[in-house]
Amino acid sequence: MMAHNLPFVLYAGAIGLLVIGIAGIVLSQNLFRIILALAIAEAGANLLLVLAGYHWGGTAPILDQGKALATMVDPVPQALVLTAIVIGVGIQALALGLAIQAYRAYGTLEMRQLRDRLEQDIALDAGMAPSGSRQAPAGERPIPPVPAVQRRGSHTL
Amino acid sequence: MRNLASLLFAGGLAFLLMAVAAQLPFGHPPVLAGGEILAQAPQQVGAANIVTAVVLGYRGLDTLGEISILFAAATGIGLVLGRRRANAPRDPDAGTILRTGAALMFPLLLLVGFHIILHGHLTPGGGFQGGVILAAAFFLPLLARPGTPVNHPGLSLIEGVSGAIFILIGLIALFQGGEFLQPLLGTGTFGSLLSAGTLPILYLALGLKVGAELAGLLSRLADAEAN
Numbered sequence: 168m169m170a171h172n173l174p175f176v177l178y179a180g181a182i183g184l185l186v187i188g189i190a191g192i193v194l195s196q197n198l199f200r201i202i203l204a205l206a207i208a209e210a211g212a213n214l215l216l217v218l219a220g221y222h223w224g225g226t227a228p229i230l231d232q233g234k235a236l237a238t239m240v241d242p243v244p245q246a247l248v249l250t251a252i253v254i255g256v257g258i259q260a261l262a263l264g265l266a267i268q269a270y271r272a273y274g275t276l277e278m279r280q281l282r283d284r285l286e287q288d289i290a291l292d293a294g295m296a297p298s299g300s301r302q303a304p305a306g307e308r309p310i311p312p313v314p315a316v317q318r319r320g321s322h323t324l
Numbered sequence: 325m326r327n328l329a330s331l332l333f334a335g336g337l338a339f340l341l342m343a344v345a346a347q348l349p350f351g352h353p354p355v356l357a358g359g360e361i362l363a364q365a366p367q368q369v370g371a372a373n374i375v376t377a378v379v380l381g382y383r384g385l386d387t388l389g390e391i392s393i394l395f396a397a398a399t400g401i402g403l404v405l406g407r408r409r410a411n412a413p414r415d416p417d418a419g420t421i422l423r424t425g426a427a428l429m430f431p432l433l434l435l436v437g438f439h440i441i442l443h444g445h446l447t448p449g450g451g452f453q454g455g456v457i458l459a460a461a462f463f464l465p466l467l468a469r470p471g472t473p474v475n476h477p478g479l480s481l482i483e484g485v486s487g488a489i490f491i492l493i494g495l496i497a498l499f500q501g502g503e504f505l506q507p508l509l510g511t512g513t514f515g516s517l518l519s520a521g522t523l524p525i526l527y528l529a530l531g532l533k534v535g536a537e538l539a540g541l542l543s544r545l546a547d548a549e550a551n
Binding site: 179182185186189190193194215219222223227229230231239241242243244245246249252253254256258260261263264265267268 | 379
């Protein structure tokens with residue numbers, strides 16, 4: 168019973184992690200949560216790769232006394248995952264660095280506010296009025312102003 | 325609406341992947357390249373750890389590309405975060421227990437890191453894993469005392485020299501009439517520390533490079549001004 172269900176549990180775990188990560192990337196509104204979701208998706212993809220090389224009763228592909236070659240698992244997916252983990256670390260670190268810079272420039276990690284402020288900056292740089300519809304409700308846009316301290320590095324209005 | 329579309333996308337992806345996975349014969353994978361490598365690696369490369377034989381012997385060029393990516397990420401972090409102002413406020417030092425613990429762990433982590441790097445061709449482990457442990461050894465004191473100065477030029481020197489050694493060994497193999505990064509110096513006694521030809525040297529260079537890069541990367545992230 169257990170042996171029959173095990174592949175389903177393993178695949179569901181790997182694919183579930185992958186899908187949870189992707190759903191987090193698409194649904195999250197916070198930049199930091201998006202990076203964390205990326206890490207979860209990576210874990211799922213790596214697990215899927217390792218599962219692809221597994222066979223029943225397999226042992227680690229390390230030669231030792233009394234271990235037959237036939238029982239060893241495929242070493243190629245393992246080497247691939249080793250590579251993927253290291254690259255994943257690099258990507259996450261770079262993403263975190265960019266998120267830190269975004270926070271320093273705009274004072275927030277919320278995607279909606281970031282997008283609005285970015286659009287304002289771009290429109291300001293291009294010398295145009297900020298984009299918006301004529302039918303938009305009058306009055307101030309509901310964005311809290313960026314604190315003066317965090318304006319450093321960004322454009323002066 | 326957007327959330328609904330995203331959920332539909334995620335659900336569809338899950339269904340698709342599960343459908344593909346259900347077709348695969350779990351536990352009986354078609355081991356084609358892997359089987360050949362398992363059969364020939366002990367004679368060709370001489371490394372007891374076949375994953376090491378794959379990473380450095382058969383796919384050495386890919387590993388070189390991978391450490392280039394890590395190098396690009398580390399350089400990118402330095403470029404994006406920039407230099408910190410001299411008068412920027414720092415976190416206070418941690419308590420006595422954490423500072424003593426970090427000082428105590430430093431030599432042990434160095435020992436474990438180098439052990440894992442140097443035995444990468446015999447036991448589980450290798451340059452990447454050991455390099456990460458080395459980076460942790462240098463990062464722990466920085467966490468305990470955020471004001472500790474980091475020798476970034478020294479880290480860059482280690483990183484550059486070890487990367488150059490990696491490429492140099494590959495070029496020597498190329499000029500000796502073989503392939504780029506082909507293992508040299510014969511296979512040696514199977515299972516001993518000095519076996520598998522140039523693989524331990526390559527892994528040592530790789531471990532130092534990964535360790536220096538990650539240590540620089542982590543210290544830059546920890547050093548970044550949050551506001």
